[in-house]
Amino acid sequence: MRNLYFFQFNFIYGKEVFIPYSIGMLWAYAKTIKEVKDNYTNKGFIFIREDPDKIVSSLDNPDVAAFSAYLWNWEISIKIAEKIKNKFPNCLVIFGGHQVPDDTTGFFDKYPFIDILIHGEGEITFTDILKEHLKKNDFNNIGSITTKDYATKRKSLTDINDLPSPYLTGVFDEILKLPYNFQPIWETNRGCPYSCLYCDWGGESCQRLVKFSDERIYKEIEWFAEKKISFIFSADSNFGILPRDVDIAKKLSETKIKTGYPKKFRTSYAKNSNETVFQIAKILNDQDLDKGISLSVQSMDKRTLGIINRLNLEINSLSILVKKYQEANISTFTELILGLPGETYQSFKKGVGKLLDAGFHDSLVMYLCTLLPNARMNDPVIKNKYKIKSIKLPIFLGHSIPGLDPIQEYEEIIISTKHLSVDDWKKQYIFSWIIQLCHILNLTQIIAIYFRVLEKLNYSDFYEKLLLFAEKNPKTILGKELSFVKNKIDHIVTDNGDRGTVLKEFSDITWPTEEVSYLRISEDIDQFFVEIKNFVKTLPNKNDNKIISDLIDYQKAIIVKWKNGGNKELKLTYPIHDFYKAQLTGKKIKLTPGQYTIKIIDNLNFNGDKKDYAEKIVWWGRKGGKFIYQDIKSI
Numbered sequence: 001m002r003n004l005y006f007f008q009f010n011f012i013y014g015k016e017v018f019i020p021y022s023i024g025m026l027w028a029y030a031k032t033i034k035e036v037k038d039n040y041t042n043k044g045f046i047f048i049r050e051d052p053d054k055i056v057s058s059l060d061n062p063d064v065a066a067f068s069a070y071l072w073n074w075e076i077s078i079k080i081a082e083k084i085k086n087k088f089p090n091c092l093v094i095f096g097g098h099q100v101p102d103d104t105t106g107f108f109d110k111y112p113f114i115d116i117l118i119h120g121e122g123e124i125t126f127t128d129i130l131k132e133h134l135k136k137n138d139f140n141n142i143g144s145i146t147t148k149d150y151a152t153k154r155k156s157l158t159d160i161n162d163l164p165s166p167y168l169t170g171v172f173d174e175i176l177k178l179p180y181n182f183q184p185i186w187e188t189n190r191g192c193p194y195s196c197l198y199c200d201w202g203g204e205s206c207q208r209l210v211k212f213s214d215e216r217i218y219k220e221i222e223w224f225a226e227k228k229i230s231f232i233f234s235a236d237s238n239f240g241i242l243p244r245d246v247d248i249a250k251k252l253s254e255t256k257i258k259t260g261y262p263k264k265f266r267t268s269y270a271k272n273s274n275e276t277v278f279q280i281a282k283i284l285n286d287q288d289l290d291k292g293i294s295l296s297v298q299s300m301d302k303r304t305l306g307i308i309n310r311l312n313l314e315i316n317s318l319s320i321l322v323k324k325y326q327e328a329n330i331s332t333f334t335e336l337i338l339g340l341p342g343e344t345y346q347s348f349k350k351g352v353g354k355l356l357d358a359g360f361h362d363s364l365v366m367y368l369c370t371l372l373p374n375a376r377m378n379d380p381v382i383k384n385k386y387k388i389k390s391i392k393l394p395i396f397l398g399h400s401i402p403g404l405d406p407i408q409e410y411e412e413i414i415i416s417t418k419h420l421s422v423d424d425w426k427k428q429y430i431f432s433w434i435i436q437l438c439h440i441l442n443l444t445q446i447i448a449i450y451f452r453v454l455e456k457l458n459y460s461d462f463y464e465k466l467l468l469f470a471e472k473n474p475k476t477i478l479g480k481e482l483s484f485v486k487n488k489i490d491h492i493v494t495d496n497g498d499r500g501t502v503l504k505e506f507s508d509i510t511w512p513t514e515e516v517s518y519l520r521i522s523e524d525i526d527q528f529f530v531e532i533k534n535f536v537k538t539l540p541n542k543n544d545n546k547i548i549s550d551l552i553d554y555q556k557a558i559i560v561k562w563k564n565g566g567n568k569e570l571k572l573t574y575p576i577h578d579f580y581k582a583q584l585t586g587k588k589i590k591l592t593p594g595q596y597t598i599k600i601i602d603n604l605n606f607n608g609d610k611k612d613y614a615e616k617i618v619w620w621g622r623k624g625g626k627f628i629y630q631d632i633k634s635i
Helices: 021-030 052-057 074-087 123-133 214-226 245-259 275-286 302-307 315-327 345-358 380-385 422-440 445-453 459-472 477-495 513-536 545-558 576-584 610-619
Strands: 002-010 016-018 040-048 064-068 092-096 116-118 145-147 181-183 231-234 264-266 332-338 364-368 389-394 410-416 568-572 596-601 631-634
Touching (some): 002 021, 002 074, 021 040, 021 064, 021 123, 064 074, 074 092, 092 123, 214 245, 245 275, 275 315, 315 345, 332 345, 345 364, 345 422, 345 459, 389 477, 410 422, 422 459, 445 459, 445 545, 445 576, 459 477, 477 513, 513 545, 513 610, 545 568, 545 596, 576 631
Parallel strands (some): 002 040, 002 064, 064 092
Antiparallel strands (some): 389 410, 568 596, 596 631
C-alpha cells in the first residue's frame, strides 16, 4: 500500500477551526475507485498549523503529498512541501486550490520541489493522477494539470453529483474526535455567473452554476445537526440566486427548531439581492441563524463599476431594500473595496454618502483590495493599463491570536492606481476608519442622521469635519486615535507592516483599526461625548439647542457598555428615539417638544468584564448591529 497524506492548513480562532473540506472532497471521490482504494492508504488530514519540522518528522514514508492552497496557507504549504521533497525525494508533491496560478511561467524554477499543479476542480483530476502514479507516471493525458514539462487542457466537471459528500461518507469522522469546535465548509452549488475583475471565483471555466442534489443537501443538514455543528460557512457564491435556496433555508430552520443545531449559518448572498433573498433572510432571522444579510456593492462609482465588470442595483432600489429589512428587524451590511481602479478619493467619499443616504447605517464594511493570483486584475496588461501598484503585507487575520504561527502568510494590497495616488489611498483609509468607527459602530450615528435630515449636511461632509476637528484637537480622545491610525498607515505603506493591533486588556487577539479605537474609547465614554458636544457646537444648527443636547444624551445612553451599564430611564425634551427609528425605516416624524421618557433594558450585564464585552459585542456582534441596546422603548 502507498501512503497518501493530505494538507489543508487553517487558522484556529480560540477552539474554532474549519473542517478541511477541499481535501475531504478529494478523498471522498478517490476512495470510490477500487484501483485507488486497493493501493493507497490515507495516512491523515493535516490541517493544524504547527512547526514544519515537527509535521514532516511525523510522516511515515509518504508516497503522495496533496496540498490545497490559498492565500492564508500558501507559505506554510510551500515550506512543508520543500521539506518533504528533501527528506522523501520520491514523494509525488501535488498542489491544487485557488492559489495555484493559471500562468505558471517560472513557477517550477522557483518551486522545483512541486511535481504537479492542478487547476480548477480537483476531485477527478487528482484521482486520475493517483491511478497513473501506479503505472508509468505519464500524466500528459490528464486534463487540468501543469508539470515541469507540459500543461494539459483545462476541463470542467460535467456532473458534481458524481462526487460523494465527505460528510455523509464518514471522511471526517476521525478528526471530529479532536478537541476543537469544527466549522464545516458547505457547498449547495458550484460556480459564479459573474466575472468581477478583482475576484478569482468566476471566470471562463466556472461561470456555469451547477447544483448538488436536494437529497444530498438535506442529508448533510441532518448530519450537521447530528454532530452538533454550531456554525456552517456556505461556500456558495450567490446563495439566493436559485429558487430552491428558500427550501434549503427552511430545512436549516426546521432542523434548528427540532434539534437546536446548526446555530448559525453564514453565506455570500446573490450579488443583486431580490425577493428570494429577502424571503431567505426572514426564514433564517426568525430562528437567529443568520449573521446579517449582505447587499454588497464594492463601489458606487459608475466608471469603477465598468472597469471591474460589476453591475449594482440602482441606489433607489437599494434604499427600498434596506428599509424593508429594517422594518423586518433584519440586519444588513454592505461592502466597499478601497483601491479599486477607477475610484478616486472623492468618488469613494461620495459613494459612502450615497449608501448612508440609502439607509445602510447598520453595517458598512470596507476592505482593502487584495490582488489575487488568478483574478483578471492581476493580469500584467490590466495592471499596466490602470497603473496598479501593490505592496506585500503580513496577512490580516482579524480576531486571531498573533505570534503563535510558525510561518508568516502574506497578501498583496493595492495602494495606488492610475486614478488614485498613495496619498489619496491613505485618505481613503482614514475616511473609511472614521465612518466605521463613529457611524457604523454607532458612536455618532444618530447625531449624523439628525444633521443630514434637518440641517442638510451630507454624511461625508459631517465626517470630514469630524476628522478636521480631531486633527485640530490632537489631545482629545478622537485626536489621539486619529494619530494612531495615521501612524498605522505609515507603518503599512513604508514598512510593509501588520494591519492588526492587540489590546491586552480586552483580549489576546488582533483587531482592525476601527475596533481598536472603539475599544479604547469605551474606557472613557463620558469624556468622548464631552468632546463630541464641543465638535457639534462648530456645526451650523438652526434648531433648538436642546435638540442637540437630547441627541448626545440619547446617543451616549443607547451604546452597549461594559462598565456603568444596567437598566436606565432617560428623560428628553424631544422624541429622539422615535425620530431615529423612523429614519432607519424611511418614515418621517416631527421633532415636537414635550416630555419624553426612554427606557433602556440592559439584558447583557457585562459588569466590568472587558473581555466578555469585546468578544460578544465588538467581535461577534459587528454584523448584527449589536453595538446599541436592543430593548429600547418610548414610554
